[in-house]
Amino acid sequence: MKKNRITILIIVLLLLAIVVWLLIPKRSSLSRHSPTVAIAKQGTTNLPRESPSKSTLAKYPSYVSNGNTYVVLPSNIVEAVRRRDAERAKEDPNRWWKTPVSFYGRVVDENGQPIPQANVKFGLNDTSIRGTSEYYTQSDASGLFSLTGVKGKFLGVHITKEEYYQSRLENNTFDYAGGNNIFNPDRNNPVVFRLHKGGEKVALIKKEFEVHIKVGEAVTIDLLTGKTNSPNSQLQVELLENEPFRRKIKGTWSMRVSAIDGGIQFQTEEFPFLAPESGYRPSIDLGPDSEKPPTWKGSGYYGGAFYLQTHNGYANVKIQAIPGNSYFRLSYYLNPSGSRNLEPDPNLLFRDLDSYNRYIAKQKQATK
DSSP states (O other): OHHHHHHHHHHHHHHHHHHHHHHHHHHHHHHHHSOEEEEOOTTOOOOOBOOOSSGGGTTOSSEEEETTEEEEOOHHHHHHHHHHHHHHHHSOTTGGGGEEEEEEEEEEETTSOBOTTOEEEEEEEOSSSSSEEEEEEEOOTTSEEEEEEEEESEEEEEEEOTTEEEOSSSOOEEEOSSSSSOOOOOTTSOEEEEEEEOOOOEEEEEEEEEEEOOTTOEEEEOTTTOOBSOTTOOEEEEEEEEEOOBTTBOOEEEEEEEESSSEEEEOOOSSOOBOOSSOOBSEEEEOTTSOOOGGGTTOOOEEEEEEEEETTEEEEEEEEEOTTOSEEEEEEEEETTSOOBOOEEEEEEESSHHHHHHHHHHHHHHHO
16 A cells, blocks of 8 residues: 555656646746736836737737837726827817917117117918918007917017118027927017117128138238238238147137238127227237127137228228138228228128229219
């Protein structure tokens, strides 16, 4: 009897060993090929729905994929996501461009005095065929103007008036939908736009060109003709440093600008229409930290702007450079009449002294 019990026990152990041996390959294969499954908590945020790559997950009704890991979502979260997606599908894709728009503004001069009858042009991004609609109005006796009863997303405001200039430093674009800085119009607190009062527009010589130069080299420029190294030059530039930008290394650039038989001083105004009477010196140095006009902020250019007093008249000169380049861009307005007035007439800009003189001669002939 005892012998039979031992035999039965051995047989049972052998059967158990065979079962374990048969199960080990199957479990290893499953662990190698099946993604990990984790149960999401109630606060789990939704991820994009995907179909499982293995049938082993077919029993799970709701899941999301994150690489090789499938997260099982509770039914309440799945239902909330489905409702949200259904609501989004019903939304008009052009809804932002259908936002009600109203705007209230006021136009004043540099002294804060209201400017009546200023021309206001609105550019509104909307759902029109062109994508932008334009509206026009004028400021009233108090400088006030408004736009109401329209729909769109972005609004641009452009103001013009004869003898006035709109500042480029003021914000003139407004976002009504879809952005992080939504504009909220207020009838009792209109947006103020300051226009600069100009003076008499005059005929000037205007030029813009590239000047090639090497470190340690000095180049002279005749502003009347635009020629370099001319015996009649009024301006001299000497390049002192010119190292380009490299990875994690800031470029260096500096230049000495000198007046020949005259004077020079920095120009830092937005509207440089009148050269100063005094304050000139023989030369100035330009570099990364030199004085610049306010409109240069964020331009990325090295250099600067300056007034030049010469025996051939007054000039407003601008030098723009990028470290490492073998040239800089020179642009200027020159008044050969001797007047300090540098407010350009767009219809009376000349390339050199000869063309300027021909115009002046015609004007004198016409007045006789």
